Amino acid sequence: xxxxxxxxxxxxxxxxxxxxxxxxxxxxxxxxxxxxxxxxxxxxxxxxxxxxxxxxxxxxxxxxxxxxxxxxxxxxxxxxxxxxxxxxxxxxxxxxxxxxxxxxxxxxxxxxxxxxx
Numbered sequence: 257x258x259x260x261x262x263x264x265x266x267x268x269x270x271x272x273x274x275x276x277x278x279x280x281x282x283x284x285x286x287x288x289x290x291x292x293x294x295x296x297x298x299x300x301x302x303x304x305x306x307x308x309x310x311x312x313x314x315x316x317x318x319x320x321x322x323x324x325x326x327x328x329x330x331x332x333x334x335x336x337x338x339x340x341x342x343x344x345x346x347x348x349x350x351x352x353x354x355x356x357x358x359x360x361x362x363x364x365x366x367x368x369x370x371x372x373x
Contacts (some may be wrong), residue, residue, distance in 0.1 A: 260307055261304075261305060261306055261310060262303070264307050264311075264334070265301055265305065267331075268297075268310060268331055271327050272301075272317070272324075275326065276290055276293060279323055285323070289321075292321075293324065296320070296321070297317065300313035300314065300316060300317065301313060301314060307335075308346060312346055312350070314331045314335075315331070315332065315362055317331075319361070332366070346362060347359050347362050347363055
């Protein structure tokens with residue numbers, strides 16, 4: 257299980273690097289924005305997290321940086337496809353633990369993902 261979480265974390269980190277390179281080469285990000293996104297990623301995506309924790313945090317990456325929406329979509333797709341955990345389980349767990357705002361945000365993203373998928 258831990259190996260899968262490490263693989264998922266590396267996948268997320270690689271996707272962040274790819275999108276940063278792409279946006280940078282297109283001149284769509286300033287150096288400050290790139291630094292902010294990199295720091296946000298390091299704050300949210302950490303070694304030792306479970307797959308569920310990684311997923312919950314990864315879907316927050318585009319909350320302040322809408323240019324990362326394609327990245328979040330790719331992460332959601334990988335999570336649903338490769339790790340066979342359903343996002344609805346995550347929403348249920350967030351509600352049970354009283355994290356209603358996070359649950360609401362995740363529901364919105366899951367619905368967008370499902371509608372646009």
